[in-house]
Amino acid sequence: MKIKSLVTLKDFRIVKSWLNSTYKTIKFGRICTESLPERQTVLNLNKTINWRSLGHSFIFLFLSHATLAQKKPVEYVNPFIGTTNYGTTNPGAQVPQGLMNVSPFNVMGSSLNKFNKDAQWWSTPYEYNNKFFTGFSHVNLSGVGCPDMGSLLLMPTTGRLDVDYRNYGSTYKNESAAPGYYTNFLEKYGVKTEATATLRTGISRFTFPKGKSHILLNLGEGLTNETGATMRFVNDREIEGSKLLGSFCYVNNQAVYPIYFVLRLSKKPSEKGYWKFQKQGEVWENDWNKDAGKYKVFTAYHNEMSGDDIGAYLSFETSENEQVEVQVGVSFVSIENARQNLDQEQPKGGFDQIRLAASKRWNEDLSKIEVEGGTEDQKTVFYTALYHALIHPNILQDVNGQYPAMETRQTLKTSGNRYTVFSLWDTYRNVQPLMSLLFPDRQTEMIRSMIDIYKESGWMPKWELYGRESYTMDGDPAIPVIVDAWMKGIRDYDHEAAYEAFYKSATTIDSTNKIRPDNADYVKYGYVPLRAKFDNSVSHSIEYFLADWNLSQFAASLGKKEDAKMFAERAKGYKHYYSKEYGTFRPILPDGKFLTPFDPLQGANFEPNPGFHEGNAWNYTFAIPHDIAGLVKLMGGKRNFVEKLQATFDKGYFDVTNEPDMLYPHIFSEIEGEEWRTQKLVTEILETHFKNAPGGIPGNDDTGTMSTWASMNMMGIYPLCPGRPEYTVVTPVFDKVTIHLDAKYHHGKDKLIIRRDRKGDAGFINGISIDGKKVKGFKISHHDLVNSNEIVITTGNR
Amino acid sequence: MKIKSLVTLKDFRIVKSWLNSTYKTIKFGRICTESLPERQTVLNLNKTINWRSLGHSFIFLFLSHATLAQKKPVEYVNPFIGTTNYGTTNPGAQVPQGLMNVSPFNVMGSSLNKFNKDAQWWSTPYEYNNKFFTGFSHVNLSGVGCPDMGSLLLMPTTGRLDVDYRNYGSTYKNESAAPGYYTNFLEKYGVKTEATATLRTGISRFTFPKGKSHILLNLGEGLTNETGATMRFVNDREIEGSKLLGSFCYVNNQAVYPIYFVLRLSKKPSEKGYWKFQKQGEVWENDWNKDAGKYKVFTAYHNEMSGDDIGAYLSFETSENEQVEVQVGVSFVSIENARQNLDQEQPKGGFDQIRLAASKRWNEDLSKIEVEGGTEDQKTVFYTALYHALIHPNILQDVNGQYPAMETRQTLKTSGNRYTVFSLWDTYRNVQPLMSLLFPDRQTEMIRSMIDIYKESGWMPKWELYGRESYTMDGDPAIPVIVDAWMKGIRDYDHEAAYEAFYKSATTIDSTNKIRPDNADYVKYGYVPLRAKFDNSVSHSIEYFLADWNLSQFAASLGKKEDAKMFAERAKGYKHYYSKEYGTFRPILPDGKFLTPFDPLQGANFEPNPGFHEGNAWNYTFAIPHDIAGLVKLMGGKRNFVEKLQATFDKGYFDVTNEPDMLYPHIFSEIEGEEWRTQKLVTEILETHFKNAPGGIPGNDDTGTMSTWASMNMMGIYPLCPGRPEYTVVTPVFDKVTIHLDAKYHHGKDKLIIRRDRKGDAGFINGISIDGKKVKGFKISHHDLVNSNEIVITTGNR
Numbered sequence A, B: 001m002k003i004k005s006l007v008t009l010k011d012f013r014i015v016k017s018w019l020n021s022t023y024k025t026i027k028f029g030r031i032c033t034e035s036l037p038e039r040q041t042v043l044n045l046n047k048t049i050n051w052r053s054l055g056h057s058f059i060f061l062f063l064s065h066a067t068l069a070q071k072k073p074v075e076y077v078n079p080f081i082g083t084t085n086y087g088t089t090n091p092g093a094q095v096p097q098g099l100m101n102v103s104p105f106n107v108m109g110s111s112l113n114k115f116n117k118d119a120q121w122w123s124t125p126y127e128y129n130n131k132f133f134t135g136f137s138h139v140n141l142s143g144v145g146c147p148d149m150g151s152l153l154l155m156p157t158t159g160r161l162d163v164d165y166r167n168y169g170s171t172y173k174n175e176s177a178a179p180g181y182y183t184n185f186l187e188k189y190g191v192k193t194e195a196t197a198t199l200r201t202g203i204s205r206f207t208f209p210k211g212k213s214h215i216l217l218n219l220g221e222g223l224t225n226e227t228g229a230t231m232r233f234v235n236d237r238e239i240e241g242s243k244l245l246g247s248f249c250y251v252n253n254q255a256v257y258p259i260y261f262v263l264r265l266s267k268k269p270s271e272k273g274y275w276k277f278q279k280q281g282e283v284w285e286n287d288w289n290k291d292a293g294k295y296k297v298f299t300a301y302h303n304e305m306s307g308d309d310i311g312a313y314l315s316f317e318t319s320e321n322e323q324v325e326v327q328v329g330v331s332f333v334s335i336e337n338a339r340q341n342l343d344q345e346q347p348k349g350g351f352d353q354i355r356l357a358a359s360k361r362w363n364e365d366l367s368k369i370e371v372e373g374g375t376e377d378q379k380t381v382f383y384t385a386l387y388h389a390l391i392h393p394n395i396l397q398d399v400n401g402q403y404p405a406m407e408t409r410q411t412l413k414t415s416g417n418r419y420t421v422f423s424l425w426d427t428y429r430n431v432q433p434l435m436s437l438l439f440p441d442r443q444t445e446m447i448r449s450m451i452d453i454y455k456e457s458g459w460m461p462k463w464e465l466y467g468r469e470s471y472t473m474d475g476d477p478a479i480p481v482i483v484d485a486w487m488k489g490i491r492d493y494d495h496e497a498a499y500e501a502f503y504k505s506a507t508t509i510d511s512t513n514k515i516r517p518d519n520a521d522y523v524k525y526g527y528v529p530l531r532a533k534f535d536n537s538v539s540h541s542i543e544y545f546l547a548d549w550n551l552s553q554f555a556a557s558l559g560k561k562e563d564a565k566m567f568a569e570r571a572k573g574y575k576h577y578y579s580k581e582y583g584t585f586r587p588i589l590p591d592g593k594f595l596t597p598f599d600p601l602q603g604a605n606f607e608p609n610p611g612f613h614e615g616n617a618w619n620y621t622f623a624i625p626h627d628i629a630g631l632v633k634l635m636g637g638k639r640n641f642v643e644k645l646q647a648t649f650d651k652g653y654f655d656v657t658n659e660p661d662m663l664y665p666h667i668f669s670e671i672e673g674e675e676w677r678t679q680k681l682v683t684e685i686l687e688t689h690f691k692n693a694p695g696g697i698p699g700n701d702d703t704g705t706m707s708t709w710a711s712m713n714m715m716g717i718y719p720l721c722p723g724r725p726e727y728t729v730v731t732p733v734f735d736k737v738t739i740h741l742d743a744k745y746h747h748g749k750d751k752l753i754i755r756r757d758r759k760g761d762a763g764f765i766n767g768i769s770i771d772g773k774k775v776k777g778f779k780i781s782h783h784d785l786v787n788s789n790e791i792v793i794t795t796g797n798r
Helices: A003-008 A010-021 A028-035 A051-068 A283-288 A335-345 A351-366 A376-389 A431-438 A440-457 A478-487 A495-507 A519-525 A537-557 A561-577 A625-634 A638-650 A664-670 A675-689 A705-715 A782-787 B003-008 B010-021 B028-035 B051-068 B283-288 B335-345 B351-366 B376-389 B431-438 B440-457 B478-487 B495-507 B519-525 B537-557 B561-570 B573-577 B625-634 B638-650 B664-670 B675-689 B705-715 B782-787
Strands: A102-104 A136-138 A151-158 A172-178 A181-186 A191-197 A201-208 A211-218 A229-235 A238-246 A256-265 A271-277 A295-298 A305-307 A310-318 A322-331 A369-372 A402-404 A411-413 A463-465 A726-729 A736-740 A751-758 A764-770 A779-781 A790-796 B102-104 B136-138 B151-158 B172-178 B181-186 B191-197 B201-208 B211-218 B229-235 B238-246 B256-265 B271-277 B295-298 B305-307 B310-318 B322-331 B369-372 B402-404 B411-413 B463-465 B726-729 B736-740 B751-758 B764-770 B779-781 B790-796
Touching: A102 A181, A102 A191, A102 A201, A136 A201, A151 A191, A151 A201, A151 A238, A151 A256, A151 A322, A181 A351, A191 A351, A201 A211, A201 A335, A201 A351, A211 A322, A229 A310, A238 A335, A238 B305, A256 A335, A271 A305, A305 A310, A305 B238, A305 B305, A310 A322, A322 A335, A351 A376, A369 A376, A369 A705, A376 A431, A376 A705, A431 A440, A431 A478, A431 A705, A431 A736, A431 A782, A440 A478, A440 A495, A478 A495, A478 A537, A495 A519, A495 A537, A519 A537, A519 A561, A537 A561, A537 A625, A561 A625, A625 A638, A625 A664, A638 A664, A638 A675, A664 A675, A664 A726, A675 A705, A675 A764, A726 A782, A779 A782, B102 B181, B102 B191, B102 B201, B136 B201, B151 B191, B151 B201, B151 B238, B151 B256, B151 B322, B181 B351, B191 B351, B201 B211, B201 B335, B201 B351, B211 B322, B229 B310, B238 B335, B256 B335, B271 B305, B305 B310, B310 B322, B322 B335, B351 B376, B369 B376, B369 B705, B376 B431, B376 B705, B431 B440, B431 B478, B431 B705, B431 B736, B431 B782, B440 B478, B440 B495, B478 B495, B478 B537, B495 B519, B495 B537, B519 B537, B537 B561, B537 B573, B537 B625, B573 B625, B625 B638, B625 B664, B638 B664, B638 B675, B664 B675, B664 B726, B675 B705, B675 B764, B726 B782, B779 B782
Parallel strands: A751 A790, B751 B790
Antiparallel strands: A102 A136, A136 A151, A151 A211, A172 A181, A181 A191, A191 A201, A201 A322, A211 A310, A229 A238, A229 A305, A238 A256, A256 A322, A271 A295, A271 A310, A369 A736, A402 A411, A726 A779, A736 A751, A764 A790, B102 B136, B136 B151, B151 B211, B172 B181, B181 B191, B191 B201, B201 B322, B211 B310, B229 B238, B229 B305, B238 B256, B256 B322, B271 B295, B271 B310, B369 B736, B402 B411, B726 B779, B736 B751, B764 B790
């Protein structure tokens, strides 16, 4: 089994399965070949890491620590982490939870780019090892596995005007990035590019050589699957327009939405115009139309330009090192709002000031956690992971509070923040729980946004993107997000509406159920039988079990005893799928019999796999965090269970890149006496897969989920089961972790410390104490955590 | 020589020559084969028409006259005349000089259409013999030879929604049209369609059967060479948007302009959405994107939709015979103005009322001339010709007076009418002179528009189209237009600016001269030498000679004696081109020698032809109306001259469809004793080529020029030489022609009568009298004409 290949095409499989379930034949072989780098064999974790040697690096750490004490959290972030190895993060400039991201775009136009959006499935504007830069894209997704957005491409060039990106792109050097800032130097043109951002606007600064210079705005290219844009010159320094985006993952081809923009220049261009690709007509027509099959340049037209593949050019006479700044404001409501966003967030332009403000904002957020100890690289991995967790969900509303209502796109107004980009199947596992811990206000507004989405469209979000539901991935993930927060005391929202929404998706059994398409089966049988050759029936059900367990907790909390009982009962439905013969979950046919023949390893390397989404049976069999005890019993007791779970690691069945497997290491901590395995595995995985390097995230970051797996484990606490307000305690990477709490959620208490007390070289946990009181076991409740002043985790040999 | 083939591809040659002059090789053979109907041999006029038999039809005429006396002029118009045989008129609904024309569009999408815009050069939305209707196009050109406009296609359908025009088009029956009205019945859907118009708006009425009905707005297709549109649903009943048009004839590919529109429905649709053609991606991408290579239908999106090939659908549940009206307002300034135009011109909708008003407007204008005598067909030919002359130029400004300034497209405001669509190389010959006679106010505003075009852009119009100069055809045609009117006493405009503009184009000898690109040569040598293998040097010069003669008249009138002398001298430059050897004009090489070898017949059937544009040497050799005496002398005296001119007819060198030849028949009237030839030829040509039939115009109507040749000759007066306020008197078709004059231009005098006094069967003119006083010769001055009460033309045998 190849981890890297699983990582690589993880999100291919999202779509693959969907397509499979509609019986469409896909040529996976070719995609595979084109998009995969050289495959590497999986590391057998037990063999490749010398566990005992880890202590040495800690010694080095202490020595080097003092000299670096002054570094601020923001200075530790390396925005290039995750920008190769299919991490799909980008080093673009943005602010926390900002709608705007200005990213270098280097995934088209040249064979210098190994990864090309037009030659393979590609989901991110930037690849670290690519070479050919074709501009800054405005508003990008971080860590996703499907292409969308990545548009409004802004490129500086010099010399003769050329509007074909295959020609005007450039190699670059002197690349660097920090939170809220990116820069490089274009070798072809001798132009320095820089970008920074506010919440809803970007600003680029281009330092030109003397001579004829150009700035190109390309609305024809981008990552999104949709095409079509319109724009016009408002005056000598301003362009306004809109472009269609959407069809994320191609699952819901109606999930499209427009982005509106206003672009403003610091300098009046000496010439300006548009270009548009002209389709080829019949041969006779091409004879007359000299522009056929080419980019036609419009030099004397400044009214509306609309089309599939259009752009605008702005030409200048520049002096040596002359800087031209380009501000871009966007909105998902209107051009007017985009202009208002720009006016309010960049009242005076000023690149350096905006860059400074962005850096400051990041440092504020990142400083919620202060870490001491650990290597510089570990701090970088940690703070970069935290940085990645603060990108999505991001705000949707404009400065005036307006936002497009879910699905209807009616313009509504919010007084708080309206969030978007809810990749909930991913984030319910750790990103949203982390938000509850660090930013309960933000979490509250995210939940309010989810409830408003329900109120506007009739359904909770699943994989919501800018006011459209993409229906990507499985389950009913809004439930664990909100119930987890509820259980942690974050309750300032319309919880009755939330319950109503949850009840609706959990009980609607006709085809109007947009969240649980197979709910009729699920409700009838307690599981979803396999009805299409390659459907995701088991994966769907596994998500429903957890959601229903959460819903039962919620119902109980609200005094709805009957509901609580019903949903708790449903949550045990996983047992239907357990095949004693194979020791794994196994699809069930409509006649109630297990699928035969059956191969629990099927599903690797993009094999179509009945019942399971993006993985094989092993990747799902332990994903029942809400009833590990039941699972243990089902699998024949602790000994069998531990052996089987350990085997997934030993045999390479564990997939670090797939969300259902994320909790596998922590499950050992549910079995008394086996907690050391969790500690060992987590440390090994962190060491092996999370690095201060562009490839330092194992596969799609999934809007911060992969990163947050790292950051929380590095802090020493990880939430095994969303909805259960409790953390598995693991070996902290740092000696001291100070978590700054939001005092108003904690009776005025505003911080807590997790301290690692090293009693030996190794990292096994020998004991845990809260404010001096010994804790039994290796878990700590959210309540105890946030009410503690200091948690001491004593580590040493086993 | 084949008249029909010359007709057919006349305007091909416009472009051909341009391309030739840039040395581009064109595959004419194939175009020719594809676009030509079966060729017919030319009629030898002397042989095919029995001149003496004409009297019989006149007898029939008198018998039938009384019974039809009540018919109004508007009732005589047959909008189908010119809709085949490459007349390129359309039967669409419009009002006189209206910006809006709503035409049936039947030139794409099916092999049922013999003439298909996508398979050949095609310049009109409608062909009489085509069968497959794909909607009403809004804003169309009449009688032109290059494709443009013909967009905003509105189509009713029923049943299952299909947005592909190749599928949704329909055959039709029950087609009829009248000025301001068109209707047909779609056989595929059982839908009756109707259209009418105001100045700037159209309204369509669709009578549906019971069931599911749709109205489709296609912005992707149309005649124009440009692509790209944007639109959005404003509310349940309104769509607004814009579309790019332009690159008329491909001569100036920068001559593009947007049309803005607002569409309003009488009934709220039950469903609505868009479509957009999705380009094919790579094979792997097409596997994921089920819409690749197809029209994707957007069912849940109503914000901006932009792209190359987009449309909107509106679906209804209709009861039997339910009518849905669709109003379309347009503007060339803005969407807001399009809405204002619609609001003001169709305050209450009401199809029948608008149709009635349009018919009334037409009748008012057509009643400027009342005719008695002649057959019903002749009246139809006459009033339809007059109708065609009142289509272009048309107004450009919106109801609020705003219009886009020439070239800059800055929004300006006019208090009067701002005209556009100035096909001046055609219309200076007769359409504009007719306007001076019938509508001097309108002519004044057209001239003011031309002068404003100069003021806005620095140059007079040449072939102006919606605020863009297309640079189609040759010469300096604004000069004869304005000078002709000036000489007829129409002088209420900034004549100093006009003179300044004329002087500029006549004397600028560098490359900034946009009207006379070869003026340096012309000024230096007195003619333009052949500098590119297939340039139009002789054709250009012939136009300059006439323009300069006009300019000399104008200068003299303004007291600019030196200028008058200089331009008068230039006007004689045609003599350089005369080759005694061949008896025709002949291109001159830069070394001053005639082009050798030389074939005066070269230029037929799309042969590239050095020096001559759209024709051969014969088609230009007599086109010196301002100096027939000089030409006679050049050609060796009257006898030689008459023989040679007669030979052009006898040998088939005369091309009735080409503007420079239009005056050939009338030249005989400049030679004492030969006037009978004019009378005979004009009568023969009218009988042969101008008919009450779809093919009743010989080739492109050229924005009314071909029609006006007919109508003026039918009245008995034709302007041989623009700039000389004089008419050649020819045999009137009618017994009595009453011309209603604008009294304020004629000292209160408001009409005159041209009466034909038949003294014998034949149509030769035996004498002419003005108010009882015998006139010497066969000409009448404009002054004498408009001051007369009754002109009697006595006809009989020769």
